[in-house]
Amino acid sequence: MYNLGNTAMGLIRSVLLMQLMIFLNFILTVKASTPAVAKPGCQSRCGDVIIPYPFGTGGDCNITEQFLITCNTSYIPNKAFLGNSNLEVINISTDGQLRIFSNASYDCYNTSYRNWSYYRLQLYKFSINNNKNKFTAIGCDTYARVEGYLGQRYATGCLSLCNNITDVSNGSCSGIGCCQTSIPKGVMSYNITIESYENHVDVLPENPCSFAFVAENDNYIFSASDLRGSNFKDKQFPVTVDWTIGTTSCKEAKMDTKNFACQENSNCVDSENNSGYFCKCFKGYEGNPYLPNGCQDINECETMSSCNGTCINLPGTFNCSCPGGYEGDGWKNGTGCSLPNRDKSKRSPLIDIALGSSIGFLGLLLGIVSLCWMLRQRQISKLKDAYFLQNGGILLREELSKRQGYREDVKVFTAEELEKATNNYHESRILGQGGQGTVYKGILADNRIVAIKKSIIGDPSQVEQFINEIMVLYQINHKNVVKLLGCCLETQVPLLVYEYITNGTVFHHLHNDDAAFHLPWETRLRIATETAEALSYLHSAASIPIIHRDIKLANILLDENHTAKVSDFGASRLIPSDQAQITTIVQGTFGYLDPEYMLTSLLTEKSDVYSFGVVLMEMLTGQKVVCFKRSEESRVLAMYFVSLMKENRLLDILDPWVLNDENVEQLKEVATLACRCVRVKGEERPTMKEVAHELAGLQAMPKHPWSKSNLAGEESEYLLGKFPSTYDDGVTSSSMGMGYDSINNKITFELEGAR
């Protein structure tokens, strides 16, 4: 057994504390992101259909069995179906309604033959909304019936005749060529039958078919030309369906606190006929009332512009008033805000004297104020110089002058320039906030858009290293690393100016429900390869090895061509070439953090390899790195993934969006690589260069299904076996930084030779 000394215990305790802090930070960041629609970890979209909780695709994702949505991935885009039925869902809203497709019944004739089909629809829990839907029949020799059970039998229908199709007028459904009737309340099932009086003989060939269907009111507008063809046989009509939770009223449901569906900031509403209830966010709140924290306060000050005064957002409401010195009610539709308009016509001389002297006094005051202002300006300018010194401005200037001609776009910005560019660091300019600082969007005087990072490194002892870091980042000129354009040292905390990347983070594309499309596997693999190349470059090709320390999806940006750009070097550390590893305070993001580094605080480039392995897993599975929906032992993606791989159950966890018949082998290879990257012992992990190499090779792998032959396994082993020895004896860190250039090493595997 291990015998832990006091110091070791202390170390472990502090590591745990650190982990807790990082974790809290993680939770806070998550909370600030866009409101969720589905339960955490649940599929929130199927094709074009957003699936809000209480609906879900199985397991705990749906509140009860009735709220199951089946996503059939054989269609492109995928189609959502209600439960296990063939009823296709078009749209689900959290306010108690959803829309499905229904079909029409038809009854078609030629002189000798009748071809008919009666449509039948069956819902199990929900009912058809009788206000929003209507029953319609069209035909010139038609009587159509809609019937079913609703406690007792019900039936209704209508009749439509016409002598000559030219009598029919468009848009009118009143019995000539078309008829309509409403359906009863609470209908859960119906079937539609159509019959004719004379087998259409009098109206052939003008009107061969009768059709009848239930559809949303404004979704079908009758046109005389509909009588001519048989084109409604395959047409589908949207129907609005009401849904409720359970079968009890709010009052009864509330007693069962454990299963009560309405969460905070929401009201419970009884359904009309007392069967079940639904939930609604309080006034002034919006979101999904069925999710914890789902109903979020609406920021009326941002969404409404009817306030012309000072708008203050309050929980559930807001306050509009005029700033001090103004009068009026503050509303644009009201009196707005204006300066008090004193009556000047009847002014006594006394008032004039008072006015005169107060103007004189004001002048004096102004003088004093401007004097103070000037003094303050001088103070500020002194302060700026001090900051410039403190932040190593002189050092940087020297460094820059030494290296003149290295990169011409090197620039030291002034504080004013950046203040102007960010509209004085206005909230609306914030692009993101992280552990290392805040990033603002800035527009420079020459209209260039840049990202400005206000870092929180303000420790004088770190100045030299900070300058060093800026210098190194200046030198980095890699197409997959966000380019540093300049910096500003005149402020208390140094500011960094980067190129602006337009297309958001990979995290956003992979995990955001609103992301317009799913990243296909080819793109994911390319992004992974590019990221690996960038890291390999940082580790080995740059003149001093750089460890990024915070590799995660949120730090990989995408430009307009979806090219990956590694960003956020706030935590990065330089490793002087005479040291293989350095001791640092453990820093990083929970879930991506190298456990070995966490325990030893010894930083090597293998920590980045670990984080990158987790990134690969995230790309493969589309799952978040930490997820409370998963059971305890599988909460952390890296552990979960490795354990599934051990049991040979990779397919269980793969993102259905990436898997197809042709890329199974490729996915397996990437998964194996990811597992190697997250090995507990750093020295057993491959180097970033090897990872980049392998990924580039896999990318070049031809896409044919070679899954069936056993040969495939040997083949890929051969391919992967190019550097077998290096894995085992551990790449010694001393070899780092020498002779590697991942960029010039674009690998093209000799596949012909391998086969």
Ligand SMILES: *[C@@H]1O[C@H](CO)[C@@H](O)[C@H](O)[C@H]1NC(C)=O
């Ligand atoms: C969700 O639906 C599935 C399939 O009907 C069912 O097995 C599961 O129990 C449902 N979930 C809940 C929480 O009832």
Ligand SMILES: *[C@@H]1O[C@H](CO)[C@@H](O)[C@H](O)[C@H]1NC(C)=O
């Ligand atoms: C998906 O749709 C296809 C084609 O209609 C069907 O063959 C298949 O059984 C469906 N899959 C599921 C899971 O319902």
Ligand SMILES: *[C@@H]1O[C@H](CO)[C@@H](O)[C@H](O)[C@H]1NC(C)=O
């Ligand atoms: C679904 O309904 C919501 C709200 O009713 C609407 O904003 C959205 O456009 C609809 N989506 C589709 C695909 O009909």
Ligand SMILES: *[C@@H]1O[C@H](CO)[C@@H](O)[C@H](O)[C@H]1NC(C)=O
């Ligand atoms: C009527 O329809 C049937 C079946 O489609 C076809 O076999 C027959 O030839 C048609 N008769 C005429 C007169 O068009």
Ligand SMILES: *[C@@H]1O[C@H](CO)[C@@H](O)[C@H](O)[C@H]1NC(C)=O
């Ligand atoms: C009846 O109509 C359906 C749908 O158009 C068609 O598939 C079927 O062949 C028709 N039957 C006959 C006997 O023509």
Ligand SMILES: *[C@@H]1O[C@H](CO)[C@@H](O)[C@H](O)[C@H]1NC(C)=O
């Ligand atoms: C339609 O519904 C009625 C009443 O439920 C039933 O008698 C009839 O058999 C049904 N017809 C079809 C074709 O399902």
Ligand SMILES: *[C@@H]1O[C@H](CO)[C@@H](O)[C@H](O)[C@H]1NC(C)=O
């Ligand atoms: C329908 O009316 C048009 C014009 O009113 C006429 O030319 C045509 O013969 C009529 N068709 C029948 C079948 O009566």
Ligand SMILES: *[C@@H]1O[C@H](CO)[C@@H](O)[C@H](O)[C@H]1NC(C)=O
């Ligand atoms: C009815 O609408 C159709 C197209 O929807 C058009 O071709 C036809 O001319 C219209 N008829 C009348 C009488 O307006």
Ligand SMILES: *[C@@H]1O[C@H](CO)[C@@H](O)[C@H](O)[C@H]1NC(C)=O
């Ligand atoms: C409606 O018709 C389409 C084809 O016309 C068919 O694929 C679908 O299954 C039908 N839907 C129902 C609910 O019968």
Ligand SMILES: *[C@@H]1O[C@H](CO)[C@@H](O)[C@H](O)[C@H]1NC(C)=O
């Ligand atoms: C209420 O609706 C349910 C189906 O949602 C139905 O079974 C029940 O008979 C209805 N009750 C009344 C009083 O209409």
Ligand SMILES: *[C@@H]1O[C@H](CO)[C@@H](O)[C@H](O)[C@H]1NC(C)=O
């Ligand atoms: C102006 O509009 C706001 C909200 O739309 C309303 O609360 C207020 O009463 C209106 N004021 C007047 C004077 O109509």
Ligand SMILES: *[C@@H]1O[C@H](CO)[C@@H](O)[C@H](O)[C@H]1NC(C)=O
């Ligand atoms: C809104 O405010 C602006 C200045 O803040 C003022 O010029 C304008 O007259 C105000 N509008 C109304 C309707 O009060």
